[in-house]
Amino acid sequence: MAKVTYIEHDGKEHTVDVKPGLSVMEGAIRNNVPGIDADCGGACACATCHVYVDPDWVAVAGKPSAMEESMLDFAETVEPNSRLSCQIRVSDALDGLIVRLPQSQH
Template identity: 80%
Template structure:
């Protein structure tokens, strides 16, 4: 299991164990973490699972695919460290990952 810290826009932190193989989005949904809507269920088709990856974790989470980059055009307040959490696969190497949610997914 990888411990992932999800930080809501207001600073509220949720630290949960997420099974390797799941996505960061699935970890949030399964643990009822507010701030990740995941309207499309993880199909990289809606941008409502937008997160900001903590700078220390950007390399370990990999780079965005062309499809993910295209979907991020629909997210609000995109930054250099923006990712769609449905596209980040959890592994033991991501134990300690920190992601922050934007103020709104819509």
């Protein structure tokens, strides 16, 4: 299991265990983390699972695909470290990952 910390826009933290192979979004949904709606169920067809990857984790989490970048156009307040959490696959290398939720997703 990898520990992933989700930080709400108000600073409230949720650190949960996420099974490798699941997405960061699935980890949030399975652990009732507020702020990640995942309206499309993880199909990269919306932006309701938008997160900001902590700067220390950007390289490890990887870059968004072209399809993910086009979906991020629908998110509010996109930053260089914005990702769709449905597109980040959890692995042992992501143990300790920190993501922040945008204010628009509260």
